[in-house]
Amino acid sequence: MSKDYPVPAGFLERETEIKKSRFIARVVPVTSRDDVRDWLDRAHQDHPDARHICWAYQIGRSGAAAEAAMNDDGEPSGTAGKPILSVIQHKDLGDVLVMVIRYFGGTKLGAGGLVRAYAGATEAVLAKVDRVIQQPLSRVTVTMTFADEQPVRHWCEQNDARVEQVEYSSRVVVDITMPVDRNQEFSAFCEARGMDYSFET
Numbered sequence: 079m080s081k082d083y084p085v086p087a088g089f090l091e092r093e094t095e096i097k098k099s100r101f102i103a104r105v106v107p108v109t110s111r112d113d114v115r116d117w118l119d120r121a122h123q124d125h126p127d128a129r130h131i132c133w134a135y136q137i138g139r140s141g142a143a144a145e146a147a148m149n150d151d152g153e154p155s156g157t158a159g160k161p162i163l164s165v166i167q168h169k170d171l172g173d174v175l176v177m178v179i180r181y182f183g184g185t186k187l188g189a190g191g192l193v194r195a196y197a198g199a200t201e202a203v204l205a206k207v208d209r210v211i212q213q214p215l216s217r218v219t220v221t222m223t224f225a226d227e228q229p230v231r232h233w234c235e236q237n238d239a240r241v242e243q244v245e246y247s248s249r250v251v252v253d254i255t256m257p258v259d260r261n262q263e264f265s266a267f268c269e270a271r272g273m274d275y276s277f278e279t
Contacts, residue, residue, distance in 0.1 A: 083139040085173040087208035094202055096195045098183025102128075103203035108135055108175045111145070121177050129182040132158035132196060135175035140167055153180075157192035165200040171209070176200050214258045217242075217278040222250050226271055230254075233267055 086107045093102045102125070106117050114135050121131050130151045138144035148159025162176050178199045187195055222230060227250050234241055239256035256264060261277065268275040 082211060082214050083172045084170065084209040084211050086171065087210045090203055090207045092199070092203040092206060094195075094199050095183075096191070096198075097185040097187060099185070099187065099195070100179075100181040100183065101195055101199035102179040102181075103199040104177045104179070105203045105207050106175050107173050109137060109173055114147075114175050117175055118177065121179060125179045125181075127181070128179045130158065130180040131177055132162060132180070133175060133177040134159050134163035134166060136163070136166060136171075137173055139172045140170045153192055153196075154189055157189050158196045161193045161197035162200045165197050165204060169204045171204065176203065215255045216258045216261055218254050218256065218261075218264065219276050219278075220252045220254065220268060221274040222252070222271070224250055226250070226273055227252070229271070230273075233264070237263070239264070 086105050089104065089106045091102060091104045093100060095101070104117075104121065106113075108114050108117065114133075118131065118133065125131065130153050132149060132151045132153055134146070134148035136146035146163065148163045150156070150158040150160075158178065162178060166174055166176055178196050220230060227244075230252060231241060233239070234254060234256070237256065237260050239254050239260060241252055241254055243253040245251045254264075265275070
């Protein structure tokens with residue numbers, strides 16, 4: 079998927095404590111509902127005794143997310159998932175899941191206290207996670223002779239491009255993904271060698 083917005087660089091966990099309740103916040107990059115389910119399953123396996131595992135995620139660019147959801151997991155409505163999602167949106171991150179695992183410490187925090195606790199736990203982990211911006215990618219199909227295959231592979235290695243698929247018949251047909259900013263360079267390379275190529279739009 080082409081991305082030109084910040085996403086979390088990887089998994090990170092941070093713990094905060096409020097009135098003896100432990101709030102363990104985890105952030106991970108996700109690109110599908112299946113990813114979200116897998117990470118939630120793992121959180122439940124890692125913390126089977128936790129009172130609540132509340133979460134929110136958004137897939138796509140912040141402010142124009144293709145998909146977003148949240149869950150209070152038994153906390154009073156609007157006191158957990160919504161503050162988690164609000165902080166995610168405020169931080170301008172996409173393709174992100176934040177889970178906050180709560181161990182109850184015996185003292186009720188009240189609705190306002192819960193909102194502050196879940197927002198604070200989310201803020202603590204998102205402030206520390208590294209971000210990456212993945213460049214938009216383009217896809218190109220090239221038809222070439224067998225003699226051209228090795229030079230094309232070499233060009234890809236030198237230019238952050240990836241050979242996705244190769245089909246051999248009387249000629250060689252290769253599907254390649256590459257950063258959009260290499261398109262012009264690759265076009266010139268193909269034309270110099272007399273190879274047919276077409277970019278997917």
